[in-house]
Amino acid sequence: MFEFQITSKNNRARTGIFTTPHGDLVTPVFAPVGTQATVKTLTPEHLKEINATLVLSNTYHLYLRPGDELVRDMGGLHKFMGWHRPMLTDSGGFQVFSLAQTRKIDDDGVTFKSHIDGSTHRFTPEKSIAIQENLGADIIMAFDECSDPNDHAYSRIAMERTHRWAERSLKAQTRRDQALFAIVQGGVNPDLRAKSAQFIASFGTPGIAIGGLSVGETKEEMHATLDVVTPLLPEDKPRYLMGVGTPEDLINGVARGVDIFDCVLPTRLARHHSAFAPEGRLNLMNAAFARDARPIDETCDCYTCRTFTRAYIRHLIVAKELLAGTLLSIHNLRALIRLMEQIRGYIADGTFESRVPELLNQWANNAKRNAADQHKK
């Protein structure tokens, strides 16, 4: 059911088609994040119009609210949220470690308190898979533990646990219409990452995720880790770099053989009034845009840029009108999806690798981090 066909290659970068029950996914692809079964402020129609093909939703959030059994009883996540293209759910592990209140981890699983109401819950690999089977995404994740990249001693413990949990996750799977990806961990330790990549690849899952990056390590460490991991993964399986990233991360990730990305950055920037623009990231609340009759990006084909000026968007922000968030989310997501379309074109015509410096340069002004960029996934 889950075939991955590579359609073109340019050194380690490749384009491909991953077949899912909700249609073919053309890779490399950037997935907007719909944490609570909605990509914040956008309708599924907006997502189709910006050519989004894969949407991620969060197991931890949906388990707590509205509950995975409710979603199942409503016909599954696709039907519930009106999105009939491919979907991906994470395992809930990352959120348990980053969002939940007190948590206690043991070899069997994790007990934690909800960030919403403090109630106590327990996730195990078996529970994570059961929840994800109730949700019904096309691509689901093995339960894993993401460790602090700066805690090298603990990275081994978390990696070994992740490996045992991957085995249990695979055994727990009962649905055959969901592609279960196992996850490579190992912090920023090359030995551990190599070991993890080989071990995880040995399961023969229809795709492989790379976890534990974009969580506090340097860009150099991220690149070095990818340089260790992707060459050890099978060519004929898609690689998903979880929770990444910025425009430069996408360019660098594709160059290192990554096929699938997701990140909250475009919608989070939108909530902070920021937009990707040719001259760099703009905060449109700034008074400098009060009479700026240009679109955010004259070269952009999104509804926002085709229809509205910077002055209008600034007015909406200052007047506290929620439409500002919608218009900025449309643009920011379209900007990254358009970047991926451009990258796929370059890989197909064999010019991607030579254009990496040019692409990185184009996006250099948008790469800078600001307060809105904290990578809470």
Added chain:
Amino acid sequence: MFEFQITSKNNRARTGIFTTPHGDLVTPVFAPVGTQATVKTLTPEHLKEINATLVLSNTYHLYLRPGDELVRDMGGLHKFMGWHRPMLTDSGGFQVFSLAQTRKIDDDGVTFKSHIDGSTHRFTPEKSIAIQENLGADIIMAFDECSDPNDHAYSRIAMERTHRWAERSLKAQTRRDQALFAIVQGGVNPDLRAKSAQFIASFGTPGIAIGGLSVGETKEEMHATLDVVTPLLPEDKPRYLMGVGTPEDLINGVARGVDIFDCVLPTRLARHHSAFAPEGRLNLMNAAFARDARPIDETCDCYTCRTFTRAYIRHLIVAKELLAGTLLSIHNLRALIRLMEQIRGYIADGTFESRVPELLNQWANNAKRNAADQHKK
């Protein structure tokens, strides 16, 4: 330029076509309110999809923020907000009296303090027209004073001032591509309303507005006032009942010869999680809807009802996702626009008058007022 052609009649109810620079307006029509140059949470594409034809925006708000001169310099309100169908602006009078902080009225105009920053401003008939000419709506309003319906002594003073201000507003007009409507006032006093209707009609403006209703009077007083006013107005001019109203107000208004309505009710209800539904107004935050797999209204043709369940909308509300407001606004506005389409059909086939009781009965459960219904326009 501003012709009004009556296309069918059913006793006092009529259908018509009002020609404007941004296209023909088929009446009777309900106009969504876009106070700050945006119908809250909706894009112009959403508005087109629900068949909105006329959008109202508020002179008081736009004068204060972003400023009418800025809107003019950006090409006018239509271009600024991306809405290329007919628009209407009010005179700002009502908001000065209801929203501004301290205000001081004299025969020349009103001095008031901004509700945003307390700064001092002055509106006169000439200023109101100048602002509305900068904004550039198709239909604009004479500056008027709306009095408390329960203060009969003051109603005469406000009415006489409104008459003098109508005269000055007309003299102040310089653009010929905007239809300036004069406004009938007179509280709930039949003598004053009759006098005002005759005086205002004598100006020969391309349309006539009826102000000072839905501001605290009873339904019986509203109906009695319309029964006095509309028979005294010229047949061949559209009548606009300002800031009205509920579904029952629309039905009763059309039956009394009104052609144009506007009200914030549908979008305000949406912000309070409420929806027009066959069984009455629903508050979708209610736990009763947690597993309700039906759309809000199975007979509704809107995007929300075609795509989403009550359970999903409730989830969005509980999870504080802004998409809830967008989906509810689409449905609530479409419900009133669809009611007007239905009414136009009934007038055209001669059955409207006989169907008024049936229509009122259908909407009886939606007529009840709740906290969200306070008519701050």
